[in-house]
Amino acid sequence: MIVFLIYAAIFVISFFVVKYVVQKATNDFTSLKTVTFGDESAVKPNRVASVISVLTIFLLWGAFTGSKLVPSFVHAPGPFVGDATFTYTAEADGVEADDATVTVRVFQVGTDVEAPAVEPGEGWAKNDADTVGAWRSGLIRVDKNDEKSRGEGHKVVAVNGEPIAPGGSVQTEFGRIGMSPKGSLNFEPNKGWQMEPIWLPPPEAVLKRMGEIASEGYRDSTLWEHLGYSLFRVVIGFFFGALVGIPLGYAMGLSNWFRGWFDPIVEFMRPVPPLALIPLVIIWAGIGETGKIILLFLAALWIMAIAARAGVSGVAISKVHAAYSLGASKFQIMRHVIVPNSLPEIFTGARVAMGVCWGTVVAAELVAAEKGAGMMIMVASKFQLTDIVIMGIILIGIIGFGIDILMRLAEKALVPWKGRI
Amino acid sequence: MSGLKIENLSMRFDLPNGTSVQALKDVSLNIAEGEIMSVLGPSGCGKTTLLNIVAGFLAPTEGGIFMNGHQVTGPNAERGMVFQQGALFEWMDVRSNVSFGPRMAGKREAEWGEHVDHLLDVVGLRDFKEKAVYELSGGMQQRVALARCLANDPDVILMDEPLGALDALTREKMQSLVLKLWKETGKTIILITHSVEEALLLGERLLVMAPRPGRIHKEYNLPFADLGVNADLREVKKHPEFAERREEILGMIWDMEEEIMGRAEESA
Numbered sequence A: 001m002i003v004f005l006i007y008a009a010i011f012v013i014s015f016f017v018v019k020y021v022v023q024k025a026t027n028d029f030t031s032l033k034t035v036t037f038g039d040e041s042a043v044k045p046n047r048v049a050s051v052i053s054v055l056t057i058f059l060l061w062g063a064f065t066g067s068k069l070v071p072s073f074v075h076a077p078g079p080f081v082g083d084a085t086f087t088y089t090a091e092a093d094g095v096e097a098d099d100a101t102v103t104v105r106v107f108q109v110g111t112d113v114e115a116p117a118v119e120p121g122e123g124w125a126k127n128d129a130d131t132v133g134a135w136r137s138g139l140i141r142v143d144k145n146d147e148k149s150r151g152e153g154h155k156v157v158a159v160n161g162e163p164i165a166p167g168g169s170v171q172t173e174f175g176r177i178g179m180s181p182k183g184s185l186n187f188e189p190n191k192g193w194q195m196e197p198i199w200l201p202p203p204e205a206v207l208k209r210m211g212e213i214a215s216e217g218y219r220d221s222t223l224w225e226h227l228g229y230s231l232f233r234v235v236i237g238f239f240f241g242a243l244v245g246i247p248l249g250y251a252m253g254l255s256n257w258f259r260g261w262f263d264p265i266v267e268f269m270r271p272v273p274p275l276a277l278i279p280l281v282i283i284w285a286g287i288g289e290t291g292k293i294i295l296l297f298l299a300a301l302w303i304m305a306i307a308a309r310a311g312v313s314g315v316a317i318s319k320v321h322a323a324y325s326l327g328a329s330k331f332q333i334m335r336h337v338i339v340p341n342s343l344p345e346i347f348t349g350a351r352v353a354m355g356v357c358w359g360t361v362v363a364a365e366l367v368a369a370e371k372g373a374g375m376m377i378m379v380a381s382k383f384q385l386t387d388i389v390i391m392g393i394i395l396i397g398i399i400g401f402g403i404d405i406l407m408r409l410a411e412k413a414l415v416p417w418k419g420r421i
Numbered sequence B: 001m002s003g004l005k006i007e008n009l010s011m012r013f014d015l016p017n018g019t020s021v022q023a024l025k026d027v028s029l030n031i032a033e034g035e036i037m038s039v040l041g042p043s044g045c046g047k048t049t050l051l052n053i054v055a056g057f058l059a060p061t062e063g064g065i066f067m068n069g070h071q072v073t074g075p076n077a078e079r080g081m082v083f084q085q086g087a088l089f090e091w092m093d094v095r096s097n098v099s100f101g102p103r104m105a106g107k108r109e110a111e112w113g114e115h116v117d118h119l120l121d122v123v124g125l126r127d128f129k130e131k132a133v134y135e136l137s138g139g140m141q142q143r144v145a146l147a148r149c150l151a152n153d154p155d156v157i158l159m160d161e162p163l164g165a166l167d168a169l170t171r172e173k174m175q176s177l178v179l180k181l182w183k184e185t186g187k188t189i190i191l192i193t194h195s196v197e198e199a200l201l202l203g204e205r206l207l208v209m210a211p212r213p214g215r216i217h218k219e220y221n222l223p224f225a226d227l228g229v230n231a232d233l234r235e236v237k238k239h240p241e242f243a244e245r246r247e248e249i250l251g252m253i254w255d256m257e258e259e260i261m262g263r264a265e266e267s268a
Helices: A002-022 A047-063 A203-216 A223-254 A256-269 A274-285 A289-313 A317-325 A330-367 A373-382 A386-414 B047-055 B094-098 B100-104 B109-122 B138-151 B168-185 B196-202 B224-230 B233-237 B240-267
Strands: A082-092 A095-107 A128-133 A138-140 A155-159 A169-171 A175-179 A185-189 B004-014 B020-031 B036-040 B062-067 B079-082 B156-160 B188-192 B205-210 B215-221
Touching (some): A047 A203, A095 A138, A203 A223, A203 A386, A223 A373, A256 A289, A274 A289, A317 B079, A330 A386, A330 B100, A373 A386, B020 B062, B047 B188, B094 B109, B138 B168, B196 B224, B215 B240, B233 B240
Parallel strands (some): B079 B156, B156 B188
Antiparallel strands (some): A138 A185, A169 A175, B205 B215
């Protein structure tokens, strides 16, 4: 909630700062339009906003994980680390109530720690010392060193002067002290606003892990092997899907019989998410490469078939007529009119298919694989290696985006007339 | 050479709801070689259907088209077509569009190169040879379509409202170009139009068609096309007979339109 409010605040503040301070003097055609609200063509992505948006995400990530990459004054309050003290009041049979102080050393998990040395103090209740990890909690047996044991009626009745009963708790400046139903004290130091690395590691930890996996590998394969395997499966699966799907789509666009025969199959398979086929493919082909490639083939096949069919249907009849009256044969019309005319649709389909294939391969690897980006993050999550999971997600996103950019560049180079007819 | 012969042509479309539309009824026509004929009529008079049958895209329900003595059964390179929207191939540059016909016939560039370049000169697109067709204006695209049709050297050129989508100024220039090309190449041209002026200017022979059923209503033989070859078209329009004919034909088409409206009101 806090994070969201900060995010919204940055959004609003940067909007006004950029609008009134940075970008005062733009002087292009659009700025002369008086009606911009409702004019879609006047809406262009503000690149400053894009940059700030990305930076904000990293800033918030850094601030709430205590990253060293962002200056410490923007850090959100971290968990309490250091020596916490509180006093407790105990009663026992035959003696008066007595106070004692507990000193708890709260330490970063993963570092060595020793309980602080304390004087036993006066009275029958002795001062205690213990350790608890930051973001954790620990039982503190205050009666352990006292002169009266639980058998003699030892029980804690107050903490820092506030009365406490089994099941209840007292908030101190260092954290919350709760009492178990049996009467033991449980200290939970303040967690602050930062995320524990096990939930969200700071950016530099993710970077460091990436370097490690890139050079040393994870699960017997380097990072590049994992990503390469995923990409390889996508490319091969997509290739075969297009190889079969495009001619199938053409046949459906050109022949009644093909259209009638394959329509029910294509229309049925199209809404089936490829992910739903994973179990069947695993049963039939196992978890090896064959199964993955069959799955991606199926994911790409229907999309490409439908795109090719739409491409054929989309050819203006006057172009076909013109070609016929210029003396072209059926084969020449196919080669010089129908195929080039369908390329824009096929490219649109290919972009969608590549996106779907990339999503499907990661999901398939999450389920079962020996190598691959999805397998890497799945296994890492089982060992709570959140940094690998986050690194994997970021890389999967970057590669998916990269694939789309490449497809768009190819489209621009190969079908420059798209959208200009 | 016997030109184009249209014999007792009838065309009936059966609609899915059981009724049928008589698009053409008993149309007979002889078009001499080298003649330019314009066809005019209110919408629904079957003029586009007629052109599609002549081109070979549609088979008539009765009658037939004979060209150079043999019956037309499908589209081929004898009859070239120019469409309202160019119907150019966006994936080819201007020169490849124009040379499409010869290339499909398997000719080498040595055989068509000179002719194609000459045509590009004639239509004024010499400097646009390498341009993509979607970069051209509507008028230029239409000139590419004309050149493409001529490059294939058809006996008959069919034009389906080729200038309908152009602005008035471009249209006038294109009308002159069509006349110039007609004179230069001696092709037989059938031109469909909505514009009475255009039909008068470009038709040596003018056919007015009437709807329901589509039929030939009246035929004119006109001097304006011949005059227009050598004169400014605006001068031709000042010819006293031009205005007279225009009023006459406009009135004719008005009457037809009113009749259609009346019938529509009756049935409604």
